Amino acid sequence: MKYKKILKNIQEKAKIIRRPIRLMELCGTHSETIAKYGIKNILPKNIKMISGPGCPVCVADQSDVDIITGLALSGIPIACYGDSANIPGNLGSLENARQQGAEIYIVYDISEALKISKKNPDLIFWGIGFETTAPMTAWGIQNGLKVFSSHKIFPPAMRALLRNNKIKIDGFINPGHVSVIIGAEIYKKFKIPQVVAGFSATDVIKAIDMLLDQITKKEKKVENEYARLVQKEGNKKAQKLISKVFEAKNARWRGLGEIKNSGLKIKKKYKNQDAEFIHRELIAKIKKNIKNKPSVCHCGEVLQGIIEPKNCPLFRKVCTPDNPQGACMVSREGSCNVEYRYG
Amino acid sequence: MFADKIGMCLAIPGKIIKIKNQLAIVDFQGMKKEINISLISAKIGDYVMVHAGFAIEKMDKDNAKEIKAYLKNEV
Numbered sequence: 001m002k003y004k005k006i007l008k009n010i011q012e013k014a015k016i017i018r019r020p021i022r023l024m025e026l027c028g029t030h031s032e033t034i035a036k037y038g039i040k041n042i043l044p045k046n047i048k049m050i051s052g053p054g055c056p057v058c059v060a061d062q063s064d065v066d067i068i069t070g071l072a073l074s075g076i077p078i079a080c081y082g083d084s085a086n087i088p089g090n091l092g093s094l095e096n097a098r099q100q101g102a103e104i105y106i107v108y109d110i111s112e113a114l115k116i117s118k119k120n121p122d123l124i125f126w127g128i129g130f131e132t133t134a135p136m137t138a139w140g141i142q143n144g145l146k147v148f149s150s151h152k153i154f155p156p157a158m159r160a161l162l163r164n165n166k167i168k169i170d171g172f173i174n175p176g177h178v179s180v181i182i183g184a185e186i187y188k189k190f191k192i193p194q195v196v197a198g199f200s201a202t203d204v205i206k207a208i209d210m211l212l213d214q215i216t217k218k219e220k221k222v223e224n225e226y227a228r229l230v231q232k233e234g235n236k237k238a239q240k241l242i243s244k245v246f247e248a249k250n251a252r253w254r255g256l257g258e259i260k261n262s263g264l265k266i267k268k269k270y271k272n273q274d275a276e277f278i279h280r281e282l283i284a285k286i287k288k289n290i291k292n293k294p295s296v297c298h299c300g301e302v303l304q305g306i307i308e309p310k311n312c313p314l315f316r317k318v319c320t321p322d323n324p325q326g327a328c329m330v331s332r333e334g335s336c337n338v339e340y341r342y343g
Numbered sequence: 344m345f346a347d348k349i350g351m352c353l354a355i356p357g358k359i360i361k362i363k364n365q366l367a368i369v370d371f372q373g374m375k376k377e378i379n380i381s382l383i384s385a386k387i388g389d390y391v392m393v394h395a396g397f398a399i400e401k402m403d404k405d406n407a408k409e410i411k412a413y414l415k416n417e418v
Binding site: 081108109110111112132133135136139177180181228229230231235237238241 | 354379381382383392394395396397399400402403406
């Protein structure tokens with residue numbers, strides 16, 4: 001009943017607004033909910049949902065994928081979260097490297113990586129993800145784990161999206177669990193309608209309704225639909241842990257290019273656990289030998305909401321979850337993977 | 344555990360049934376797992392949202408019903 005009532009409100013507001021509205025869900029888990037429950041199909045015609053860059057595996061920079069695969073192929077044991085092993089790069093993926101004899105460990109959480117590193121001190125954990133996984137990696141580093149950090153922070157990417165004239169967005173559905181860590185207040189600096197939302201279908205349509213409400217009233221504020229979990233200021237312990245171990249650096253995002261202060265670099269204090277320092281000579285050699293293979297993968301444009309997965313010539317033909325040509329098909333949170341499974 | 348359903352940002356709610364220093368045993372609707380609770384201040388009986396082996400936030404008791412529904416339908 002609740003669901004139907006919210007949908008009715010959305011329809012009424014869409015009629016009042018009349019013009020086409022583009023709302024971006026920033027988190028890959030929201031994209032999954034939207035696809036799984038067919039939310040795009042039940043929305044009024046002038047309300048369009050587009051997927052943003054909120055899938056960490058998808059936005060991983062090609063050069064990072066090549067470095068970690070190069071390290072693995074050079075005999076360095078690597079641990080990573082599941083999806084990360086399948087991102088294709090110029091040297092193949094970590095999974096390809098494993099098939100060639102490299103030592104790759106897929107872990108569910110950082111304590112597993114830490115256990116492996118006790119027996120295998122050369123182990124490098126590939127830290128990937130936003131503010132939701134960075135505190136765990138920071139904890140791992142404090143407890144002796146060696147890490148190659150591809151961690152990214154979310155708000156700078158939102159600023160980059162808003163500055164890009166090619167992308168027209170009328171409102172953001174902000175990530176739920178990133179916001180558990182960083183809080184809801186931090187988004188106030190962006191002058192666009194925003195709603196922090198949970199991950200059930202009702203959460204998402206409620207967030208859409210709240211965004212349309214702001215648009216009809218010409219408001220640009222941050223509302224918190226996920227207040228049952230997301231605090232105004234976020235999880236301070238987790239924030240403190242991140243800033244103890246990491247510092248901001250410029251980072252490259254697939255599709256969005258280099259974004260100022262959007263990456264997390266391991267602080268000098270922990271340099272003997274930083275793969276970028278430990279293996280600096282090997283990394284320089286890997287970088288020098290990389291030849292970029294031409295690819296027609298459109299992941300970068302999909303990530304910015306410029307095209308939809310179905311507009312890519314590879315989609316469903318040569319690019320499938322079993323044989324991904326690009327990062328957006330690899331992760332279960334990737335737009336192409338989600339569209340493949342539910343589209 | 345739930346490996347095929349775990350995305351980078353997907354978190355799962357559960358109830359703390361035992362605590363030893365930084366670690367707690369969390370009950371996810373019958374499935375019990377050791378979880379790191381160093382990012383929150385928690386006590387036995389608290390409901391927590393767990394992500395990648397860590398409790399990232401406490402949940403209100405009032406939401407317990409909602410959590411149980413969530414576990415039934417979504418996970």
